[in-house]
Structure formats: C-alpha cells, structure tokens
Amino acid sequence: MGEVKEKKTSKSDEISEEIPGVITTTTSAIHNLIKKSKAQDIINWGRKNSLWFMTQPMGCCGVEMIATGCAHYDTDRFGIIPRNSPRQADVMIISGYVTKKYLPALKRLWEQMPAPKWVISMGDCSISGGPFYESYSTVQNIDEIFPIDVYIPGCPPRPEALLQGFVELQEKIKAKKDRGTEY
Amino acid sequence: MDVTEILKSLTGKFPEAISEATADSEIRARAYVDKEKAKEVCQYLKDALQFDHLCSVCGVDYIKRNELEVVYHIASYDHPVVLMLKARLPRDSPEVESIVSVYWNANWYERETYELFGILFKNHPNLKPLVLPEDMLGEWPLRKDYEGFPNKTARNLV
Numbered sequence: 001m002g003e004v005k006e007k008k009t010s011k012s013d014e015i016s017e018e019i020p021g022v023i024t025t026t027t028s029a030i031h032n033l034i035k036k037s038k039a040q041d042i043i044n045w046g047r048k049n050s051l052w053f054m055t056q057p058m059g060c061c062g063v064e065m066i067a068t069g070c071a072h073y074d075t076d077r078f079g080i081i082p083r084n085s086p087r088q089a090d091v092m093i094i095s096g097y098v099t100k101k102y103l104p105a106l107k108r109l110w111e112q113m114p115a116p117k118w119v120i121s122m123g124d125c126s127i128s129g130g131p132f133y134e135s136y137s138t139v140q141n142i143d144e145i146f147p148i149d150v151y152i153p154g155c156p157p158r159p160e161a162l163l164q165g166f167v168e169l170q171e172k173i174k175a176k177k178d179r180g181t182e183y
Numbered sequence: 184m185d186v187t188e189i190l191k192s193l194t195g196k197f198p199e200a201i202s203e204a205t206a207d208s209e210i211r212a213r214a215y216v217d218k219e220k221a222k223e224v225c226q227y228l229k230d231a232l233q234f235d236h237l238c239s240v241c242g243v244d245y246i247k248r249n250e251l252e253v254v255y256h257i258a259s260y261d262h263p264v265v266l267m268l269k270a271r272l273p274r275d276s277p278e279v280e281s282i283v284s285v286y287w288n289a290n291w292y293e294r295e296t297y298e299l300f301g302i303l304f305k306n307h308p309n310l311k312p313l314v315l316p317e318d319m320l321g322e323w324p325l326r327k328d329y330e331g332f333p334n335k336t337a338r339n340l341v
C-alpha cells in the first residue's frame with residue numbers, strides 16, 4: 001500500500017510552456033475553467049446524489065451511524081450508501097471521540113479516500129470532546145485537522161439528525177460552498 | 184469452603200506475608216499481602232483454595248501516604264467468596280512480581296495498570312502500553328499528581 005500524496009492543483013504551481021502562435025493549456029487550467037462554468041453545477045449534482053460514506057464507527061455514535069445505514073432509514077433514496085473501504089467512500093463521518101492513539105489511523109484512512117471527499121463531524125465528542133473534553137487521551141479541536149463541512153450535535157444524534165446532516169452537506173455541495181473542493 | 188476457613192488457611196500458610204485479613208461478609212474477604220510474596224500467595228490461592236478466576240488487577244494512588252496499591256480481585260468457580268488482595272508499593276519505585284504465570288489473563292490487566300499508574304510488573308512477558316499511545320508512557324495519567332489535562336475546553340465551545 002503506497003502512501004497517498006496530497007496533490008495541490010493551483011495555477012501558480014505549473015509553468016506552462018510558451019510556444020509562439022499556439023495557445024497551450026494544462027490540466028489544472030481546464031479544471032479551473034470547469035469549476036467556474038455551469039458544467040460544475042452538473043458535476044456537483046452528480047456528486048451530491050452519491051455520497052457514499054465510510055462505515056468506520058469510533059464511539060457510541062458509531063452505533064447510530066450503522067443504524068442509519070441499515071434498511072429502516074433507507075438512506076439509499078438520497079444516494080447515501082455505506083461502504084466498507086475508504087477507497088470507495090466519499091464521506092468520512094467522525095463518529096465519536098478521537099483518541100490520541102487513534103488519530104494516526106484516522107488520518108491514514110482520510111488519506112486513502114480519493115477526492116472529492118467530505119467530512120461530517122457527528123456527536124459532541126468529535127465537535128468539542130463532549131463528555132471527554134477534559135480527558136488526558138482525547139484530541140481536541142478536530143476541525144483543525146480535517147476540513148469538516150457539517151457538525152451534528154447530540155450525544156448521540158439520532159439517525160434522523162445524521163440524515164439531516166447529509167442533506168445539509170448536499171445543499172452545501174449544490175451551492176458550491178463545501179470544503180471538499182477548492183472553487 | 185466458607186470465608187472464615189479460607190482466611191484461616193491463608194494466614195496459616197503465610198503468617199508473615201498476609202496482614203489485616205478480614206471477612207466483610209459471607210462472600211467478600213480482603214487481605215493485604217507483602218509485595219514480595221504476591222505471586223506465591225496467588226499460586227497458593229489457585230492451587231489449594233480453588234481461587235481460579237482473576238477478575239481484575241488495578242491500582243490505587245494514595246498520595247498522602249506516598250504509596251501506590253495494586254489490587255487483585257480473585258474469585259472462584261467452586262465457592263462464592265471473592266477475595267480482594269492488596270499490596271502496598273512505595274510511590275517512587277512501585278514494583279511487584281507479575282502474576283501472569285499464575286493467571287494468564289492478568290497479562291492485559293497488568294499492562295493497563297502499568298500504563299496508567301506506572302506500576303512495574305517484573306517478569307511480565309510483554310509489558311508495553313495497551314490502550315494509550317506509546318509516547319504517553321511515563322505520564323501515568325491516573326496518578327493523583329497528574330497535570331496533563333487540557334486546561335481549557337475545546338475552542339469550539341467558547
């Protein structure tokens with residue numbers, strides 16, 4: 001398993017060759033053009049309707065997350081499907097306390113997910129530490145580590161709340177306000 | 184076998200090592216053990232008194248007495264008595280013989296007691312942190328003088 005290196009796509013990084021009389025372009029230039037055009041709306045419409053999330057329960061909230069993925073709540077109608085592999089997932093749900101021991105593994109999972117990807121912070125624990133905010137072994141301020149789009153408070157939030165969180169994320173993607181992509 | 188019989192047998196066998204042996208009720212007993220003799224006493228409990236189930240190993244920090252205590256709860260499948268065996272250890276060098284060779288399930292209990300209290304279990308087969316990250320070793324977070332708690336709440340709260 002190779003390490004996934006983060007790739008930055010910004011115009012200044014790439015030096016385009018100057019050929020007289022010929023307009024050259026680069027991949028990132030095309031990407032940037034698409035991001036500003038109407039085509040991005042269609043791409044985002046596709047993205048928002050297939051938010052596959054990674055089944056990676058971390059605390060008691062994880063149980064609610066699994067319950068949400070089960071048949072009763074039928075998340076399929078929003079295009080939300082639980083996946084077991086980070087390589088197939090679009091959304092990582094931080095579902096519980098992040099301990100100092102677990103953080104390296106969580107970062108690794110995040111790096112294994114292919115972009116575009118989003119993070120949802122579920123439960124008081126991942127937002128602020130929750131009942132464990134003064135613990136010696138939990139990590140505080142997760143939002144400095146991951147680009148979190150949606151916070152779902154509750155201890156634990158009900159599956160309906162998680163669904164609502166997904167819907168909010170869809171709205172954000174539709175409005176091109178999400179932190180998963182640089183617009 | 185009832186609780187008085189057990190305590191009589193225990194103090195009869197180890198008159199020096201066992202102290203303050205008392206029966207709290209029909210099914211609960213407690214005793215202090217000399218830290219050098221902890222393993223021998225456990226071996227005797229298992230072989231002669233049918234104490235074949237180790238429920239837990241944990242530590243207590245008595246900072247005012249400058250002592251750490253390691254506590255073993257030992258029960259049996261044959262009689263209803265649960266024995267609480269405690270050993271006093273000096274706070275600056277808490278060391279006690281590991282009882283993994285007597286009760287195999289003490290392995291993880293001792294590892295956890297080690298990482299949280301810094302009680303060193305001698306001759307433990309694999310004494311490394313169990314649930315804490317390696318770099319927190321030496322902080323001993325459950326000791327009373329531990330200072331490493333985050334001193335303010337998460338920024339999101341304020």
Ligand code: SF4
Nearest residue numbers: 059060061123124125
């Ligand atoms: S927020 Fe509550 S339910 Fe969720 S992981 Fe933390 S303690 Fe458990």
